Amino acid sequence: MEGHLVMSFKERKRLKIMERVKNGELNLKQAAGCLNISYRQARRIYQRYHKDGDSGLIHQNRGKPSNRRFSPEFQTQVIDLYQSQYYDFGPTFAAEKLAKDGFLLDHETLRRWLKNAGLYQKRRKMPKHRSWRERKSHFDELVQLDGSHHRWFEERGGQ
Numbered sequence: 542m543e544g545h546l547v548m549s550f551k552e553r554k555r556l557k558i559m560e561r562v563k564n565g566e567l568n569l570k571q572a573a574g575c576l577n578i579s580y581r582q583a584r585r586i587y588q589r590y591h592k593d594g595d596s597g598l599i600h601q602n603r604g605k606p607s608n609r610r611f612s613p614e615f616q617t618q619v620i621d622l623y624q625s626q627y628y629d630f631g632p633t634f635a636a637e638k639l640a641k642d643g644f645l646l647d648h649e650t651l652r653r654w655l656k657n658a659g660l661y662q663k664r665r666k667m668p669k670h671r672s673w674r675e676r677k678s679h680f681d682e683l684v685q686l687d688g689s690h691h692r693w694f695e696e697r698g699g700q
Contacts, residue, residue: 546595555598559590611646619644619651620658632661 573583655661
């Protein structure tokens with residue numbers, strides 16, 4: 542049994558259209574229109590599909606680490622500094638403080654690092670307390686009082 546290919550929806554759509562090109566149902570210009578890409582791009586994709594098969598349609602950078610990632614040394618420095626000085630801060634505020642110390646990184650990156658290191662857990666907000674008054678047994682039974690100090694009925698009534 543051969544290995545499995547994991548494809549995104551976009552790659553599966555490309556596969557179906559490239560199969561139609563291979564069967565002669567579509568030409569490359571029509572396939573490019575269906576995929577919203579240029580003719581040259583469609584030709585390059587079809588050549589790779591023809592040469593490598595279904596796996597040629599999978600993005601070539603899948604599974605590779607990002608070129609924009611931080612070094613592991615930088616990550617350990619940030620986490621150590623967080624543990625020593627900013628352990629009681631949330632990731633957003635800690636990222637601002639770390640930026641003043643010369644460690645520029647996004648708060649979501651810091652949140653992800655702290656979560657992976659087991660130093661941060663999402664805290665749920667407690668629901669607001671709301672106490673309901675007990676319902677009256679009959680309609681219109683609620684007593685309403687006026688708490689103002691004004692004489693609403695001039696001199697005819699009490700305060």
